[in-house]
Amino acid sequence: MVGRRRLGRPFGWLWASYAVSAYGSGLGFGALPLIAVLVLRAGPAEVSALSAVGPAVGALIAVPLAPWVEFRRKRPVMITMDLVRFAAMATIPLGYAFGRLGFVQLLVVSAVVAAAKIAFNAASGAYLKSLVRPDDLLVANARFESTNWSSIAVGPPLGGAAIGLFGPVTTVVADALSYLLSALGITAIRGREEAPRTTGKSPGVRAAGLLDGWRHILGHPVLRPLYLNQLLVAGLIMATEPVLAVLLLRRLGFPPWQYGLAFALPCLGGLIGSRLAGRVVARFGRDRVFRTVGTLRAVWLIGLAFVRPGVVGLVTVMVVELAIIINMSLYTPVLATYRLEQTPGHLVARTLTAWSIGSQASIATLTALAGLLADATTPRTALTITGLLILTTPLLLPHPNRTRHPEPEPSHSH
Numbered sequence: 061m062v063g064r065r066r067l068g069r070p071f072g073w074l075w076a077s078y079a080v081s082a083y084g085s086g087l088g089f090g091a092l093p094l095i096a097v098l099v100l101r102a103g104p105a106e107v108s109a110l111s112a113v114g115p116a117v118g119a120l121i122a123v124p125l126a127p128w129v130e131f132r133r134k135r136p137v138m139i140t141m142d143l144v145r146f147a148a149m150a151t152i153p154l155g156y157a158f159g160r161l162g163f164v165q166l167l168v169v170s171a172v173v174a175a176a177k178i179a180f181n182a183a184s185g186a187y188l189k190s191l192v193r194p195d196d197l198l199v200a201n202a203r204f205e206s207t208n209w210s211s212i213a214v215g216p217p218l219g220g221a222a223i224g225l226f227g228p229v230t231t232v233v234a235d236a237l238s239y240l241l242s243a244l245g246i247t248a249i250r251g252r253e254e255a256p257r258t259t260g261k262s263p264g265v266r267a268a269g270l271l272d273g274w275r276h277i278l279g280h281p282v283l284r285p286l287y288l289n290q291l292l293v294a295g296l297i298m299a300t301e302p303v304l305a306v307l308l309l310r311r312l313g314f315p316p317w318q319y320g321l322a323f324a325l326p327c328l329g330g331l332i333g334s335r336l337a338g339r340v341v342a343r344f345g346r347d348r349v350f351r352t353v354g355t356l357r358a359v360w361l362i363g364l365a366f367v368r369p370g371v372v373g374l375v376t377v378m379v380v381e382l383a384i385i386i387n388m389s390l391y392t393p394v395l396a397t398y399r400l401e402q403t404p405g406h407l408v409a410r411t412l413t414a415w416s417i418g419s420q421a422s423i424a425t426l427t428a429l430a431g432l433l434a435d436a437t438t439p440r441t442a443l444t445i446t447g448l449l450i451l452t453t454p455l456l457l458p459h460p461n462r463t464r465h466p467e468p469e470p471s472h473s474h
Contacts, residue, residue, distance in 0.1 A: 067200060068191075069250075070249050071188075071191055071192055073246070073248050073249045074184070074187070074245075075200075075203060075204070075207070076245050077241075077243075077245030078184075078207060078242070079211070080241045080245060081239055082207050082211040083211040083214065083215060084236075085211065085235055085238065086211035086214060086219070087215040087216075087231045087234045087238075088149075088215070088231040088232055088234060089219060090301070090305065090320075091219070091231050091232050091235065092110055092111075092169070093107050093305050094223070094309075094316065095166065095229065097305065097306070097310065098228050098309075099156070099161065099228050100161075100162075100163055100166075102163065103306070103435070104302070104306045104434045105432065105435045106163065107305060107431065108302045108303065108430060108431020108434070109167075109428065109431065110167060110170060110302070111170075111301065111424075111427045112425070112427040112428035113424065114166075115170065115420045115424045116171075116420065116424035116425070117171035117174070117175075118174025118175035118176075118177075119174065119416075119424070122174075122178040122417055124270060125178070125179045125182075125413065126270060126409060126410045126413035126414070129179050129183050129409040129413065130182075130186070130256065130410050132255075132256070133253045133255055134187035134409075135183075135246055135247075135253055138183045138184055138187070138243075138246050139243045139246050139247060142180065142239045142243035142246070143239070143240070145176045145180075145236075145239040146237070146240045146243070148169045148176070149169065149173065149235055149236035149239070151165065152166070152169060152229055152232045153232055153233050153236075156227075174420060178413055178416040178417060178420065181412060181416055182410075182412040182413040182416065183409060185396075185408055185412045186408040186409045187253075188200060188400070189400050189405065189408055194401065197397045197400055198337065198338055198341065198393060198397040199338060201337075201393035202334045202393040205330065205333075205334035205337070205392050205396075206331055206334035208330065209327045209328070209330020209333075209385060210327070210330065212324065212327040212330070213327035214324070215324070216323055217321050217324045219231040219234075219320060220318075220319065222234070223316055224317060273407065273410035273411040273414030273415070274418075276414075277415065280402060282398075282458050283402060285457060285458045286399075287418065289457050290415075290419065291418055292449075292450070292453045293357065293358055293450060294422065295422035295423045295426035295427075296361065296449055297361060297384065299423065299427040299430040300361065300442075300443055301427075302427060303430050303434045303442050303443060303446075304367075306434065306439050307440065308322070312368075314374070318374060321374070322377040323377075323381060325382075326378050326385050329382045329385040329386040329389065330385050330388075330389035331389075332389070333385065333386045333387065333388065333389030333391075337389075337393045340353075341394055346398065349391065350458060351454075351458075353387050354457045355454040356383075357387035357391055358450045358451065358454060359451060360380050360383040361384065361450050362444070362447030362450075362451070363379070363380035363447070364376075364443045365440055365444040367440075367443075399415070426446075430446055433445065
């Protein structure tokens with residue numbers, strides 16, 4: 061059984077560290093937009109800007125970090141990025157305590173955390189590929205995916221309750237501490253990590269190396285359409301978050317705990333999808349997962365345009381989110397595994413960084429546009445247009461049988 065396979069103690073520490081930070085982030089789910097709305101009285105455009113500008117700037121910061129991550133030991137990089145995120149998040153409760161919290165500070169923290177997250181994920185992906193056997197990659201990615209969704213299922217209700225009892229920055233404190241604990245967990249991984257080999261052609265010292273990740277993605281006949289599809293699907297789904305926050309919290313009068321509950325309970329669907337990933341691939345094949353599940357994760361978003369006040373509205377959000385999450389949690393580990401399989405070891409960090417930067421840029425752009433549209437019209441109109449646009453994204457998915465692309469030559473970089 062996939063769920064019972066043992067992947068070794070080093071992976072166990074890596075998984076535990078990921079779980080700690082994931083649950084911390086689950087508690088702090090939507091914390092910055094909530095603080096902007098509840099403390100700084102921000103409107104739709106400002107909330108969307110917070111969700112867009114910060115990650116966009118963070119993505120720009122992450123561009124020169126890619127070669128730096130590629131040619132260094134990955135565990136120290138992960139520890140450093142955790143400590144950077146801890147320090148950045150800790151400034152928010154300090155600013156609030158001294159009455160100095162402002163919108164610009166939230167933007168800066170958002171950018172720093174976004175850049176550190178990209179670098180951490182790039183290092184983590186490269187380290188994972190060297191840590192587990194190739195035939196265990198899907199199992200490992202499915203476990204990370206399951207942990208991610210379970211943390212969001214548990215975190216937001218507890219976070220909403222904590223905000224109601226202890227104030228709006230409570231969950232930010234928990235999130236900051238989770239990065240510190242994650243760094244300690246990664247430090248506990250035993251065994252010497254071999255330093256990546258560098259040569260005279262090392263892109264760490266030339267500007268052209270910054271683009272090698274995108275060259276690999278866009279030059280690959282299957283990764284290219286998967287990448288473009290993922291940019292639009294993730295960007296359009298995430299673009300609805302700040303608009304929906306304004307609609308639920310300000311226009312329809314949902315209390316914060318209901319807002320958290322509306323996103324938390326459907327995340328249990330992530331446990332279903334992620335645990336089924338290995339079995340579904342074994343039975344139906346990766347091609348069908350990419351085509352069928354890739355399509356199914358995009359068809360439900362339009363339902364958010366029909367949210368109403370009260371219990372009916374709450375149930376509508378939950379049903380839509382549940383359908384999206386089940387399909388996303390099945391699709392994502394399959395995509396993550398295929399991406400690692402098709403990327404040479406000496407390009408993993410740069411490829412994952414390029415992928416993350418593209419995703420951040422897409423999310424930032426589409427979130428900003430959705431916020432402007434919501435300001436110019438109404439949040440409900442913005443949700444309608446976003447839901448209609450995402451229905452076109454399955455056209456970008458690769459054609460059947462193209463995912464049987466030869467694996468790259470084995471890497472000797474690690």
